[in-house]
Every structure is written in C-alpha cells, then in structure tokens.
Amino acid sequence: MNIELRQLRYFLAVAEEMHFGRAAAKLHMTQPPLSQAIQGLETHLGVSLFTRTTRSITLTAAGAALIPEAKKILLQAQALPQLVQRAASGExxxxxxxxxxxxxxxxxxxxxxxxxxxxxxxxxxxxxxxxxxxxxxxxxxxxxxxxxxxxxxxxxxxxxxxxxxLSEPLILAVPEAFAKRKNAGSLHSYADLPLIIFPRKIAPALHDTILGCFRAEGLTPAIAQEAIQMQTIIGLVSAGMGIALVPQSVSNLIRPGVVYHALPNVAASVExxxxxxxxxxxxxxxxxxxxxxx
CATH class of the missing domain: 3.40.190.10 (Periplasmic binding protein-like II)
Structure with missing residues (x-):
C-alpha cells in the first residue's frame, strides 16, 4: 500500500469543505487532479471515503474514521524534522x-x-x-x-x-570507638587495627595505592575483609571490623559509628x-x- 501524505492532505481538505471545487481552490489546484488523488486513495484503501451525488458529497463511515488518523499522521510527519534534528544534536x-x-x-x-x-x-x-x-x-x-x-x-x-x-585525596575511615587516638591523622595511630579494602581484581590501581600508603609509612596492614562496594566497606568500619582508606568524597556517606580523618602526611589520591x-x-x-x- 503506497499512500502518500499528499493524498491525506487532499482528503482532509475535501472532508472539511464537503465540496471538491472549494477544496481544490483551497489547495490552489484544479478539481480534476484532486478528484483523481481521492479516487487513488480510495483504491489503495479498498473503500469509498465519500458518497457522491450530482449535488453534494457526504462522508462514509470509513471516511469519518479516517479523519482523526489522517490528522495524526500529518502531525507526526510535520514533527519529523525537529525530532531527527534533536536526535542528531544529542538533545x-x-x-x-x-x-x-x-x-x-x-x-x-x-x-x-x-x-x-x-x-x-x-x-x-x-x-x-x-x-x-x-x-x-x-x-x-x-x-x-x-x-x-x-x-x-x-x-x-x-x-x-x-x-x-576527577582526582581526590584518600582519607581515613575509623570506628568511632578508636577515633580519638593521639595523632588521629596518622596511619601509625591505627597500626594495630586491621584494614578493610577493595579486592585487587576489581580496582588494582586503588588497591595498590592504598597499600602503598602503608608501605610509605613503614607499615604492613593486616587485611581483615575485602568488599567490592563502598557502602559495605564503610558498614564494616561502622561495625568495628577495622579501618579503611577511602576517597575524600565518601565522607558524604554518613554512617553511625564512623569517623573520617584527613591524612596530611599521605600524598595519595584516587582518579x-x-x-x-x-x-x-x-x-x-x-x-x-x-x-x-x-
């Protein structure tokens, strides 16, 4: 079925005027090609859209049913340029x-x-x-x-x-019960507490950077737990399972039982x-x- 938008526009014009001559004038065309276009549309659809007499025309049930659908199709076609232009521009x-x-x-x-x-x-x-x-x-x-x-x-x-x-410094997350130790911003103050860390497989750079911070201080932490989600790591710190080195923005994650400390002597960051x-x-x-x- 090869229905053209032009045929639908012609059909709506005739349906609005209920007169082929007036519709042709409205479309700035002569009546014969308009009549041929409507007949072609009816042939494609396999139904009569108008009942014609020598004095008047009326819509058939099929013609009345086509009006809202034809309007919808023409509106969609009219919106196509804007739609594809917005898609092409990333909007x-x-x-x-x-x-x-x-x-x-x-x-x-x-x-x-x-x-x-x-x-x-x-x-x-x-x-x-x-x-x-x-x-x-x-x-x-x-x-x-x-x-x-x-x-x-x-x-x-x-x-x-x-x-x-983004690149941001690492900070220390400690259980609240141990947060008030002397020199709270030093890894040495928490050398007796185990470390909670990401598995190396999922973030090798971050894993190595964290352990490198301890090596730079002459420390070798005991790894108590490994977890793949930051929420889990902070949750384990909250439970008193150990300490963790985390990106500074994680301090936005407020959990009862967790205190965050800056590490002024540790020049390490995560990207x-x-x-x-x-x-x-x-x-x-x-x-x-x-x-x-x-």
Missing part, C-alpha cells in the same frame, strides 16, 4: 551509563542534574558496577560509557577511549574517569562527554 535519545559506587558520592549526582537540565528528552539508564565489570560491559557494547578507576587494560586500549574526570568505545558516535554520548570536559 534526545538514550544514554546507558555504568558507574562505580565512589562516583555516586562525588561526580555523578551533580553531572546528572546538569545533563538532565540541558537534555530533558534523553532517557538515562544507570548501572552500578565495579571497574572490571564495566570494562567487560564496554567491550561487549552493553553500555555507552562507564565512570571507573583506571587504568584501561592494554588489550582494550585499541577500542576504548578514556578521559580523566576517576570515563571510558567509552572509540567507535561510538552517539550524539547523546558526545554531549555528555562535552559536559564532563567543561
């Missing part, structure tokens, strides 16, 4: 974004608020995942981008692009960045990356 569409739990306490909320303010018609799909899981998702093209802890493995360097977003497939040309992704750069 509408879909963004699937993975993120590590640390990002939820620092960069993710403010960036999402700003992005949604500028791109209200973009549907955002969020997925919390550790850095190693994100790399697998990106390799399989299951997400558009991921906020993770570098580095990007060499085997993925050809297909993934990376952009640094968070965004990774995406180099081949991904999504305008929505480009808009999000531009926001992060700015």
């Amino acid at each position: 509408s569409g879909h963004l699937s974004l993975a993120f590590i739990s640390i990002a939820d306490y620092s960069i993710l909320p403010p960036y999402l608020r700003q992005f949604r303010k500028l791109h209200q018609d973009v549907r955002i799909e969020l997925r919390e995942a550790t850095s190693d899981v994100q790399l697998d998702l990106l390799e399989k093209s299951e997400v558009d981008a991921g906020l993770l802890i570098p580095p990007i493995p060499k085997k993925l360097s050809d297909i993934l692009a990376y952009q640094k977003v 968070i960045g965004i990774a995406w497939r180099k081949e991904n040309t999504s305008p929505v992704l480009k808009s999000f990356l531009a926001l992060l750069r700015n």
